[in-house]
Amino acid sequence: xxxxxxxxxxxxxxxxxxxxxxxxxxxxxxxxxxxxxxxxxxxxxxxxxxxxxxxxxxxxxxxxxxxxxxxxxxx
Amino acid sequence: xxxxxxxxxxxxxxxxxxxxxxxxxxxxxxxxxxxxxxxxxxxxxxxxxxxxxxxxxxxxxxxxxxxxxxxxxxxxxxxxxxxxxxxxxxxxxxxxxxxxxxxxxxxxxxxxxxxxxxxxxxxxxxxxxxxxxxxxxxxxxxxxxxxxxxxxxxxxxxxxxxxxxxxxxxxxxxxxxxxxxxxxxxxxxxxxxxxxxxxxxxxxxxxxxxxxxxxxxxxxxxxxxxxxxxxxxxxxxxxxxxxxxxxxxxxxxxxxxxxxxxxxxxxxxxxxxxxxxxxxxxxxxxxxxxxxxxxxxxxxxxxxxxxxxxxxxxxxxxxxxxxxxxxxxxxxxxxxxxxxxxxxxxxxxxxxxxxxxxxxxxxxxxxxxxxxxxxxxxxxxxxxxxxxxxxxxxxxxxxxxxxxxxxxxxxxxxxxxxxxxxxxxxxxxxxxxxxxxxxxxxxxxxxxxxxxxxxxxxxxxxxxxxxxxxxxxxxxxxxxxxxxxxxxxxxxxxxxxxxxxxxxxxxxxxxxxxxxxxxxxxxxxxxxxxxxxxxxxxxxxxxxxxxxxxxxxxxxxxxxxxxxxxxxxxxxxxxxxxxxxxxxxxxxxxxxxxxxxxxxxxxxxxxxxxxxxxxxxxxxxxxxxxxxxxxxxxxxxxxxxxxxxxxxxxxx
Numbered sequence: 001x002x003x004x005x006x007x008x009x010x011x012x013x014x015x016x017x018x019x020x021x022x023x024x025x026x027x028x029x030x031x032x033x034x035x036x037x038x039x040x041x042x043x044x045x046x047x048x049x050x051x052x053x054x055x056x057x058x059x060x061x062x063x064x065x066x067x068x069x070x071x072x073x074x075x
Numbered sequence: 076x077x078x079x080x081x082x083x084x085x086x087x088x089x090x091x092x093x094x095x096x097x098x099x100x101x102x103x104x105x106x107x108x109x110x111x112x113x114x115x116x117x118x119x120x121x122x123x124x125x126x127x128x129x130x131x132x133x134x135x136x137x138x139x140x141x142x143x144x145x146x147x148x149x150x151x152x153x154x155x156x157x158x159x160x161x162x163x164x165x166x167x168x169x170x171x172x173x174x175x176x177x178x179x180x181x182x183x184x185x186x187x188x189x190x191x192x193x194x195x196x197x198x199x200x201x202x203x204x205x206x207x208x209x210x211x212x213x214x215x216x217x218x219x220x221x222x223x224x225x226x227x228x229x230x231x232x233x234x235x236x237x238x239x240x241x242x243x244x245x246x247x248x249x250x251x252x253x254x255x256x257x258x259x260x261x262x263x264x265x266x267x268x269x270x271x272x273x274x275x276x277x278x279x280x281x282x283x284x285x286x287x288x289x290x291x292x293x294x295x296x297x298x299x300x301x302x303x304x305x306x307x308x309x310x311x312x313x314x315x316x317x318x319x320x321x322x323x324x325x326x327x328x329x330x331x332x333x334x335x336x337x338x339x340x341x342x343x344x345x346x347x348x349x350x351x352x353x354x355x356x357x358x359x360x361x362x363x364x365x366x367x368x369x370x371x372x373x374x375x376x377x378x379x380x381x382x383x384x385x386x387x388x389x390x391x392x393x394x395x396x397x398x399x400x401x402x403x404x405x406x407x408x409x410x411x412x413x414x415x416x417x418x419x420x421x422x423x424x425x426x427x428x429x430x431x432x433x434x435x436x437x438x439x440x441x442x443x444x445x446x447x448x449x450x451x452x453x454x455x456x457x458x459x460x461x462x463x464x465x466x467x468x469x470x471x472x473x474x475x476x477x478x479x480x481x482x483x484x485x486x487x488x489x490x491x492x493x494x495x496x497x498x499x500x501x502x503x504x505x506x507x508x509x510x511x512x513x514x515x516x517x518x519x520x521x522x523x524x525x526x527x528x529x530x531x532x533x534x535x536x537x538x539x540x541x542x543x544x545x546x547x548x549x550x551x552x553x554x555x556x557x558x559x560x561x562x563x564x565x566x567x568x569x570x571x572x573x574x575x576x577x578x579x580x581x582x583x584x585x586x587x588x589x590x591x592x593x594x595x596x597x598x599x600x601x602x603x604x605x606x607x608x609x610x611x612x613x614x615x616x617x618x619x620x621x622x623x624x625x626x627x628x629x630x631x632x633x634x635x636x637x638x639x640x641x642x643x644x645x646x647x648x649x650x651x652x653x654x655x656x657x658x659x660x661x662x663x664x665x666x667x668x669x670x671x672x673x674x675x676x677x678x679x680x681x682x683x684x685x686x687x688x689x690x691x692x693x694x695x696x697x698x699x700x701x702x703x704x705x706x707x708x709x710x711x712x713x714x715x716x717x718x719x720x721x722x723x724x725x726x727x
Contacts, residue, residue: 020543025296044431045336048435058547058550
């Protein structure tokens with residue numbers, strides 16, 4: 001599934017980052033790598049953006065960018 | 076001997092706070108990523124030793140893919156340091172270790188400072204410092220950047236630092252093999268590091284040493300991935316965490332659909348209300364004081380200086396200066412500290428998060444909300460702040476639209492007109508609430524026009540889709556209230572005031588001369604303002620007001636005093652000593668509600684001040700975009716004024 005499909009409160013593992021090289025670099029900088037756990041924390045008041053918790057950092061990513069990240073939900 | 080120290084770290088981990096403490100300087104600090112965009116350098120003494128300390132911009136890696144990384148890496152490459160101090164946030168230890176390993180690869184004499192340790196402990200995050208020191212092989216110190224004792228320990232740590240070679244990371248066998256294949260071709264002071272960069276196809280390094288291997292993306296991220304794996308491994312060994320990964324209640328409320336936006340508007344309302352209400356009385360007092368002083372000074376100097384020199388000094392320079400001081404100083408002294416408090420608490424990134432959908436619709440970057448907020452303090456600062464936006468197209472949009480947000484200098488003029496014409500002078504709760512409301516409405520208008528212009532730019536001059544970005548929502552930090560108040564007064568308010576004073580003195584003189592140099596029986600001012608009169612009338616204003624805006628190019632703060640002087644020289648000499656008399660002067664010169672409204676509109680939307688224009692030129696390196704930034708707000712102001720005048724004529 002895609003990162004964008006994660007609901008608030010759900011945790012998943014990052015499988016694959018298909019973003020542009022630049023975006024991948026920025027994600028990596030913030031500790032966002034494959035095999036890392038990620039939890040969806042907030043939805044923007046007008047949707048289209050969500051905040052995710054990764055290694056104790058709260059990161060907001062637009063839904064259209066979160067489409068490029070594949071995750072699998074943890075049980 | 077001077078010892079050199081470099082402060083290296085992720086954005087927003089407290090580097091600037093450490094820098095300020097050590098050097099006793101007042102670099103601006105705030106709770107969001109991207110505060111320092113240039114290297115700051117300063118010296119300080121401990122005992123008899125002099126230290127030169129460099130505060131590098133916040134970076135995540137030494138890959139040099141962003142401007143900050145480039146600036147920081149070049150500084151590290153071109154200088155030898157006695158200590159390369161990597162600073163990290165204790166709640167983000169993984170990132171800190173990652174950067175530490177990269178710095179160790181490049182430099183010797185490295186140390187790690189784990190900052191904000193108290194905050195981490197409060198959250199149930201504990202770090203085994205001794206173990207970490209053993210694993211990485213460089214000295215590690217924990218620090219609470221907002222605690223004096225802890226900072227003193229950091230000083231001792233620096234004094235006692237013994238130079239130390241860094242252990243280099245060993246990569247997997249095949250990567251090591253590749254490195255060894257490249258090294259023989261290099262002749263640098265750190266062949267291993269350069270070899271890795273060559274393998275990563277780092278263009279900047281390739282140009283630097285003029286050596287290139289066959290172009291391949293094979294190793295582009297292999298090294299950083301292995302460094303990250305190592306960092307995770309190290310972190311897992313030293314980190315004990317009991318923190319619960321729940322969202323904070325505050326974030327729930329602040330980003331909620333129903334409460335998020337209203338709370339933010341309310342916050343701005345409260346800030347304005349406190350500013351207007353608090354500034355009203357001291358402003359009036361200052362004004363009365365200066366008016367009382369004027370004849371006394373005049374009488375004393377009258378015996379010493381010939382009238383032909385004294386008059387321009389008193390009626391030109393003194394009046395403009397004292398107006399700027401009395402009208403600007405009190406609101407600034409209240410607004411800047413309040414805004415700094417919001418900033419250091421961590422509210423601004425939440426505003427960006429809430430408003431992002433609108434920026435998406437404009438194909439702009441969500442971080443533009445941050446630069447807009449900065450523009451409220453000073454547009455030049457806002458324009459520089461646009462560097463936090465990575466995409467060049469989106470950065471230009473943010474720069475061009477920044478001066479649509481009224482800066483502090485415009486506030487003071489707007490507040491006095493709002494008070495005179497829309498509120499009245501009785502300082503009741505009701506009147507201060509309504510003038511704050513009016514100001515919030517004008518800010519809303521600014522925001523709306525920012526969106527409209529951004530959208531239009533995205534469809535025309537700066538066509539393109541929005542690029543990806545990540546917005547960090549930092550943990551809320553309890554601000555050190557007193558320190559912030561003093562710092563923001565000192566660093567921001569005073570700096571802006573001094574700039575305004577420097578500009579208002581000569582501007583006051585020039586306009587006085589304009590009013591008193593006569594050609595053919597008519598003053599220069601009269602000739603110019605009559606020339607501008609038809610244009611002024613079209614905008615529902617008059618020639619003097621237009622002239623004041625033109626002369627106000629160096630600083631928005633001087634527009635009103637210029638208008639006053641213009642009117643006084645035209646013969647309607649009123650002896651006034653407070654805002655009420657001032658209103659009389661304006662009314663006697665034909666001001667109506669429409670004039671006041673259009674003045675506010677034009678104050679909100681006109682060309683950026685000269686300082687901001689120069690900053691735009693510097694940031695965009697383009698005359699074209701500077702010109703666009705000049706024209707767009709001016710055009711909006713003119714068109715809006717024509718529109719309201721037209722409406723007014725129909726209705727009244």
